[in-house]
Amino acid sequence: MSQNHKPKVAFFDFTSCEGCQLTVVDSLQTHPELLDVVEIVQFREAMTEKGEDYLVAFIEGSCTRQSDEERLKKIRQQAGIVVALGTCAHLGGVNTLKQLHPLDEVRRYVYGDKADWYETYDARPIEAVIPVDFAIPGCPIDRNEFVECVKALLLGKKPPIPAYPLCVECKLKENICLFTKGKVCLGPVTRAGCGAICPTYGQSCEACRGFISNPNDSSMRNVLAEHGLSVEEITSMYTMFTTYQVREKLMQAGNSPER
Amino acid sequence: MNTRIDVHHVTRVEGHGNIVVELSDGKLKECRFEVVETPRFFEAMLRGRPYTEASHITSRICGICATGHATTSLRATENALGIQPSQQTVLLRKLSFHGEILDSHILHVYMLVAPDFLGVGSVIPLVNSHPEIVLRALRMKKLAGDICAAVTGRHTHPIAMTVGGFTHFPKTKELEDLRQRLESARDDVDATVSLFASLSWPQFERDTEYISLTRPDEYAFIDGEIISSDGARLPIEAYQQVTNEYLVPHSTAKFTRHLRDSYMVGALARFNNNYNQLHPRAKEAAAALGIKPKVTNPYLNSAAQVVEIVHCFEDAIQIIDQLLALGVRPEELVPPTRAGGEGVGSCEVPRGILFHHYMIGEDGKLTGANCIIPTNQNIANLQEDMRALVPQIAHKPKEALQLDLEMLVRAYDPCISCSVHVAKIEAE
Numbered sequence: 258m259s260q261n262h263k264p265k266v267a268f269f270d271f272t273s274c275e276g277c278q279l280t281v282v283d284s285l286q287t288h289p290e291l292l293d294v295v296e297i298v299q300f301r302e303a304m305t306e307k308g309e310d311y312l313v314a315f316i317e318g319s320c321t322r323q324s325d326e327e328r329l330k331k332i333r334q335q336a337g338i339v340v341a342l343g344t345c346a347h348l349g350g351v352n353t354l355k356q357l358h359p360l361d362e363v364r365r366y367v368y369g370d371k372a373d374w375y376e377t378y379d380a381r382p383i384e385a386v387i388p389v390d391f392a393i394p395g396c397p398i399d400r401n402e403f404v405e406c407v408k409a410l411l412l413g414k415k416p417p418i419p420a421y422p423l424c425v426e427c428k429l430k431e432n433i434c435l436f437t438k439g440k441v442c443l444g445p446v447t448r449a450g451c452g453a454i455c456p457t458y459g460q461s462c463e464a465c466r467g468f469i470s471n472p473n474d475s476s477m478r479n480v481l482a483e484h485g486l487s488v489e490e491i492t493s494m495y496t497m498f499t500t501y502q503v504r505e506k507l508m509q510a511g512n513s514p515e516r
Numbered sequence: 517m518n519t520r521i522d523v524h525h526v527t528r529v530e531g532h533g534n535i536v537v538e539l540s541d542g543k544l545k546e547c548r549f550e551v552v553e554t555p556r557f558f559e560a561m562l563r564g565r566p567y568t569e570a571s572h573i574t575s576r577i578c579g580i581c582a583t584g585h586a587t588t589s590l591r592a593t594e595n596a597l598g599i600q601p602s603q604q605t606v607l608l609r610k611l612s613f614h615g616e617i618l619d620s621h622i623l624h625v626y627m628l629v630a631p632d633f634l635g636v637g638s639v640i641p642l643v644n645s646h647p648e649i650v651l652r653a654l655r656m657k658k659l660a661g662d663i664c665a666a667v668t669g670r671h672t673h674p675i676a677m678t679v680g681g682f683t684h685f686p687k688t689k690e691l692e693d694l695r696q697r698l699e700s701a702r703d704d705v706d707a708t709v710s711l712f713a714s715l716s717w718p719q720f721e722r723d724t725e726y727i728s729l730t731r732p733d734e735y736a737f738i739d740g741e742i743i744s745s746d747g748a749r750l751p752i753e754a755y756q757q758v759t760n761e762y763l764v765p766h767s768t769a770k771f772t773r774h775l776r777d778s779y780m781v782g783a784l785a786r787f788n789n790n791y792n793q794l795h796p797r798a799k800e801a802a803a804a805l806g807i808k809p810k811v812t813n814p815y816l817n818s819a820a821q822v823v824e825i826v827h828c829f830e831d832a833i834q835i836i837d838q839l840l841a842l843g844v845r846p847e848e849l850v851p852p853t854r855a856g857g858e859g860v861g862s863c864e865v866p867r868g869i870l871f872h873h874y875m876i877g878e879d880g881k882l883t884g885a886n887c888i889i890p891t892n893q894n895i896a897n898l899q900e901d902m903r904a905l906v907p908q909i910a911h912k913p914k915e916a917l918q919l920d921l922e923m924l925v926r927a928y929d930p931c932i933s934c935s936v937h938v939a940k941i942e943a944e
Contacts, residue, residue, distance in 0.1 A: 272554045276579020276672040282623070286658040289651075292643060303627060304638030305527045321554050351576045354561035366560040375555040397579065397672050458669035458676040459683025463572065490566075497569065 264411065267299035267311035268342075269332055271318030271325055272352050272380065276397040277343035278302050278317055284400045291404070294411060313338045313410060319345040319352045321380045333387040338410065341382065341389050344396035348467050349501035351396070352380035356500050381501055391416050396465035396498060399451050419449040422469050423462050427453035435461060441484050443494065446472035465498045519910075521918050528628040528638070529930050535921050537902070542910045547903045549895060549925065562885040567593050567876050568679055574872065574887065575673040578931055580623070582672045583616040583664060584865030585872075585887075587738060592872040593679050596859030597852035604839070604847060605681045606738075608667050611835045612674065613737055613863070614828040615663030619671055620866035621783070621821040621828075622660060624929045625712065626653035629818045632923050633715045649711065652704050656825075659697055663832060666690045680849035688840065695836045698829055705829050709801045712822045718920060722904045723812045724897055725776045726785035727758060729864050735786070735793040735827060737864045743789050745810065746775045752862040755871045759888050771896040772888075778896035781868025782929065783820035784811055798827035814901050815927045821866075855880070867891060867931050891930045898928050 268278055282303060285291060298308030314336035320329060333339055344350040355363045356379050364372035383389055393406050393416065406416035419425075423444035427434070435442040435456055444453065444462040448469050455462050481491045495503050523535040538546035558577055562570055571589040575582040587609055594601060601609075626649070627639040636642060642650050661671050666686045669675035676684035729752075731740035742750045742758055750757060759772045773779065787794075787802070788809045794802070802808060805819045856878040862871050868890030875884035901924060909920055 272556060274576050274579040274582070274672075276576075276582060279579045279623075279672055282627070283657070283661060286654045286661070289643070289654065292640065297640065300638075301525060301527050303528060304640060305631075306637045307527075321556075325554070351561070351573055352556065354565075354573070355557045357564065358560060363557050363560040366563075367555070367557050377555055377557070396576065397670075454669055455675050457684075460675050460678070493564075493566070497572070 263294060263296040264313060265298045265308065265311040266295045266313040266315065267297070267308070267332075267336075268302070269299070269314060269316045269328075270302070271316065271329070271346070271383070272321040273318030273343070273345040273350075275302055275317065277345075277395075280397045280400055281315070281342075281403060284404055287400070288404050291407065295407070309335065311336060313340065315340045315342045316346050316383055317342045318383075319349045319380045320383055320386050321352055322376045322378055324376060326386050329383060329386045338390045339383075339387065340406075340410075340416075341384065341392040343398045344394060344465050344467070344498050346383045346389075347392040347394050348499055349380050349382045350465075350498050353498075353500035354496065355380060356504065357496060379501075385501075392418070394418065394448060394466035395451055399454075402450050420469060421449050422472075423447045423449045423451070423453050423456075423466075425449055426451070427456050430457055432456050436480070436484065439484075441481055441486060441494070443477070445480075446474065446477045463497045464495070467499060467502065519914055519917070521914065521921065523918060523922060526922055526925050528631070529926060533925065533930060535902075535918075535925060537906055537917075537921065539906065539910055542907075544903065544906050544910075547899065547906055549899050549902065551895065559885040559887060562874070562882045565882055567597070567874070567880055567882060570874065570882060570885075571678065572673070577887070577889075579672045580620050580931060581616065581865040581867065581870075583612055583668065583674045583677075584863055584870060586674050586677055587613055588861045588863040588865070588870050588872045589874075590677060590679055591739060591861030591863065592859045592874045593861070593876070594859070595861060596857040596874050596876045597679070598854045598857065599680050599850050599852055601681060601850060602847055604842060604844060605850075607835055607839050607842070608682055608686075608844075609677060609738060611832060611839070612664050612667035612677065614832045614835070615660050615667070616671060617737065617866050618660035618825060618828050618832075619657055619664065620929075621825050622653060622657045624866075625708075625818050625821055625825075626650075626657075628929070629923075629926055630711075632919070632926070652707060656701060656704050656708070659694075659701055662697075663694055666694060678849065680851060681847055683849075685844050685846050688844065691836050691840055691844065695833060695840075698833050698836070701829060705826055708825060709804050709822060712819060713804045713806070717813065717815045717819065718923060719813070720815060720901075720905050720908065720924075721812045722814070722901055723810075724900070725774055725779035726788045726810075727774060727779045727781050727893070728785040728789045728869055729862060730790055731793075735790050735795075735831075739862070742862070742869070744774060744779070745785070745788055748775065752871065753860045755860060755862065755873070755888065759871070759893060761888070761892075772893045773896060778900045779893065780814065780897045781890045781893045782817055783824050783866075783868075784814065784817040785868060786864055787811065787820040787823060794823065795827045795830040797830050798823050801826040814897075814924065817927045817929065821929070865890060867929050868893060889931070891928075894928050894930065898925065898930070 341347040442461040443464040447464040448466045519539040521537040534550040536548045571586040574589045575586040664671035726745035729736040729740035730743040871888040873886040
């Protein structure tokens with residue numbers, strides 16, 4: 258296949274740890290053939306060349322300042338397909354934890370009387386700024402899932418992101434349920450696809466991949482309460498990666514969330 | 517004649533930074549390294565969160581040094597709550613920490629630094645021109661990642677390491693397999709040393725203060741005392757006497773200084789301060805690379821990283837031997853001995869000394885936090901280097917001058933999105 262026939266892809270980053278782009282680099286360890294089927298024209302973390310002609314844009318990171326909106330819109334104009342890469346781009350991610358405090362107070366806590374020098378606003382998923390075609394969830398993304406998504410995109414298909422909850426994968430792994438060990442977990446309401454990696458390594462699912470589309474939210478909260486969590490603790494658990502969604506939902510329900 | 521260099525977003529570094537240099541008739545008028553990363557507010561976000569979450573949140577400061585942030589966070593929390601981790605926990609943390617140092621250094625020297633010396637813009641053209649180099653780098657990097665995965669589930673972001681211990685334990689077979697692969701990787705390690713020993717590094721000398729952790733018993737990566745090449749020694753709790761964060765009139769970035777105008781942290785600082793504790797094979801590598809303390813050429817930070825690659829490969833084998841002799845078994849987490857408190861944790865992450873400082877309330881929630889990142893501490897020194905370097909190379913064509921400066925920035929291996937409260941400098 259000649260260089261010209263390969264679809265051109267570009268990687269961009271906004272507010273993030275760049276761990277998802279690193280996972281992309283890591284995926285080359287097991288799948289170096291990816292470079293045979295796509296042409297990477299822009300990937301600042303890994304290359305100097307900078308091409309502005311691309312079909313697919315993978316975007317990592319959330320939007321946390323007004324002035325980044327223009328850059329996002331430019332990428333959207335150019336790209337035929339925009340993919341949100343990882344939790345920060347997909348849901349807002351840990352960056353949205355700052356929304357649990359008054360913004361002005363957060364700015365002063367870190368920058369003192371120079372707070373005004375640093376432009377910032379509520380962290381948000383990129384979908385809050387531009388239309389997004391697909392999202393690859395996870396903090397960080399799962400290497401294998403990324404490769405599967407690229408394959409699907411090359412075939413003109415929708416990336417295969419599971420619609421079922423994490424518990425399905427956890428059961429398939431034959432893990433002992435964390436609830437039976439006296440721990441708590443958000444697996445029952447969280448979208449699968451990571452292979453239930455956190456419960457497999459003995460830690461609760463923290464919903465980094467976001468919620469399934471029809472979570473049994475009230476049951477989940479009841480179970481957590483039965484395991485001794487206060488309402489405050491449950492809310493805290495729900496906000497690690499998904500403060501933006503939790504607050505949006507509250508607003509839709511007509512309860513403006515207190516800051 | 518006026519020359520202006522404006523590298524907007526230096527490539528092949530982690531995060532967003534700009535180089536701005538202005539020369540007028542060979543005289544330096546302006547020379548800055550701007551950090552234009554978005555502010556991230558991690559310290560503010562930690563407040564109100566349970567202490568068990570702190571390492572999960574702070575590992576998200578940086579995808580490259582996620583394990584370093586998590587380990588430093590755990591040590592700060594454990595120091596605050598009076599927790600003494602077990603011998604097995606200490607060994608497992610060291611092993612995954614080595615995995616991360618290896619992963620980061622291999623990524624940096626092979627994929628970010630080497631392309632400059634081979635005259636290409638990224639590692640991608642090397643796939644065709646130098647496949648053996650690229651495949652070796654990917655092979656070594658995979659092994660480094662697999663070390664992390666065996667211990668904590670994954671490198672970015674580690675799962676099984678938590679306050680007081682681990683929630684998952686590698687099996688004997690997994691450790692034996694890793695040991696076998698580390699042994700077989702010696703050829704790759706040797707080839708790495710040969711490759712970097714064959715490069716001609718840019719010539720530039722500027723002595724500065726080198727700051728790192730130090731320990732009496734080993735080449736320090738986790739815990740220890742702060743040591744300065746200028747003679748000072750301080751407990752980690754006194755870190756603010758070393759970092760002295762300050763603002764300068766022409767920029768809004770937080771800088772640090774100790775005994776001089778700036779200091780350097782990272783592989784070169786560790787090499788200069790703790791050379792004697794390197795593994796004998798790492799010392800042989802240093803000799804092959806032609807470096808011995810005190811090295812004052814900042815470009816050789818990458819060479820010091822190669823030395824540390826050798827050290828960590830060898831030391832990882834020794835740690836695995838200790839774990840196998842001990843017999844890894846599931847352990848309960850060590851519980852806190854007090855309800856709340858204040859604690860500092862410090863580690864030598866790939867790019868240098870990192871501090872996390874937490875205040876934890878009696879309800880187990882964080883009430884205050886401060887994180888001081890290696891890249892923050894290096895920016896002032898990088899800028900001083902640029903100011904000293906530019907007049908020496910001002911006669912070069914603009915492109916060559918620019919490449920020298922970009923290579924200098926890359927040698928520092930800056931991790932800009934990590935430097936959470938460096939904040940941006942007003943661009944012109």
